[in-house]
Amino acid sequence: GIQVEQSPPDLILQEGANSTLRCNFSDSVNNLQWFHQNPWGQLINLFYIPSGTKQNGRLSATTVATERYSLLYISSSQTTDSGVYFCAVEGSGYSTLTFGKGTMLLVSP
Amino acid sequence: NAGVTQTPKFRVLKTGQSMTLLCAQDMNHEYMYWYRQDPGMGLRLIHYSVGEGTTAKGEVPDGYNVSRLKKQNFLLGLESAAPSQTSVYFCASSYGGSGTSVTYEQYFGPGTRLTVT
Numbered sequence: 736g737i738q739v740e741q742s743p744p745d746l747i748l749q750e751g752a753n754s755t756l757r758c759n760f761s762d763s764v765n766n767l768q769w770f771h772q773n774p775w776g777q778l779i780n781l782f783y784i785p786s787g788t789k790q791n792g793r794l795s796a797t798t799v800a801t802e803r804y805s806l807l808y809i810s811s812s813q814t815t816d817s818g819v820y821f822c823a824v825e826g827s828g829y830s831t832l833t834f835g836k837g838t839m840l841l842v843s844p
Numbered sequence: 845n846a847g848v849t850q851t852p853k854f855r856v857l858k859t860g861q862s863m864t865l866l867c868a869q870d871m872n873h874e875y876m877y878w879y880r881q882d883p884g885m886g887l888r889l890i891h892y893s894v895g896e897g898t899t900a901k902g903e904v905p906d907g908y909n910v911s912r913l914k915k916q917n918f919l920l921g922l923e924s925a926a927p928s929q930t931s932v933y934f935c936a937s938s939y940g941g942s943g944t945s946v947t948y949e950q951y952f953g954p955g956t957r958l959t960v961t
Contacts, residue, residue, distance in 0.1 A: 736903075768949060778934065778952035821886060823950075830894075831877070831902060832950065834886040 737762045737826035739835035747841045748812050756807040756838045758822030766825035767798050768832065769807050773818045781807070781820075812842045846870055848953035850935050856959045857925045865920040865956050867935030875938045875948065876918040877902075878910060880931040881955075887934065893918055925960045932957050 738761035748754055758767070769781040782789050782796040784805065789796050793812075798805040809816055819839050823832040851866045867876065874895050879887040879902075889902030893912040907929060909921045918937075922929060933956045938948040 766948065770952075776932065776955050778936075778955075780949045780951060783949045823887075831889050831892060833903075834879075834888070836884065836886045 737764070737824060737829070737833050739822060739824055739833055741820075741822055741835035741838050743838060744836070745839045745841075747843065750812060750814060750842055750844050752812050752842075753808070753810045754812060754840070756809070756820050756822075756840075758805040758807070758824075758835060760803050760805075760822075760824045760826075762803070763827045764800060764803075764824045765827055765829075766832065767805055768823045769796055769805070770821040770823065771816075771818055772821065772837070778821075809840075812840075814842050814844055816840060817842045848935055848937055848951055850933075850953040850956050852956060853954065854957050856961065857922075858961055859926060861925050862921070862923050863925065863958075864922075865933055865935075865958075867918045867920070867937075867953055868916055869918075869935075869937040869951075870916065871937060871939075871951065872915070873937035873939055873951075874915070875940060876912065877936040877938075877950065878908070878918065878920045879934045879936065880904065880929075881934060882931050890920065890933075925958075927960045930958060930960045 740759045786800045795808045819837040823834045877892040878890040891910040896915040935953040936950040938950045940948045
């Protein structure tokens with residue numbers, strides 16, 4: 736099956752800093768989504784982005800499908816951004832998402 | 845609009861006991877999914893359903909059964925619980941999936957924390 740690698744595994748930031756999270760995948764994809772799991776365990780869909788660039792407030796994401804990676808940018812980070820960020824992909828020929836192991840982000844005041 | 849709800853939120857079972865986890869969604873989604881989340885493993889798909897009356901196996905289906913008798917509900921059953929099934933279980937739903945023309949962001953329920961002793 737398709738392999739998904741996220742980096743870095745852990746990240747500690749001061750409030751106000753910017754960060755870039757990376758997701759590499761091993762094959763072509765039909766579907767790529769970014770999720771945020773808050774410290775209480777709730778998973779929230781951030782972006783559906785199989786290709787191109789999207790922005791939502793301080794967050795933006797870019798997927799370069801031909802080079803098999805996606806980036807999630809967080810600008811002016813806030814303590815509420817803390818949690819785990821997951822990338823999930825659906826490989827061509829498959830019908831379900833495969834999740835990476837996540838990037839754990841801690842934003843300190 | 846409650847979105848995706850899961851019942852119960854917490855449960856402790858003894859080895860060999862059985863239980864059913866209930867997932868309900870009010871978004872008229874066709875696709876529903878059950879995942880388990882273990883430390884350091886991300887989320888792994890147990891079973892999924894592409895419509896009422898259908899089910900399919902995911903990555904880690906052994907020891908679990910599912911049923912989708914109604915479009916809005918997806919049940920996950922453990923017939924004989926084992927300590928290896930201690931995990932957090934998430935249900936998710938989406939409008940469609942691969943091969944459909946609709947976008948298919950997945951929306952997650954709050955999770956069920958299950959401990960098997």
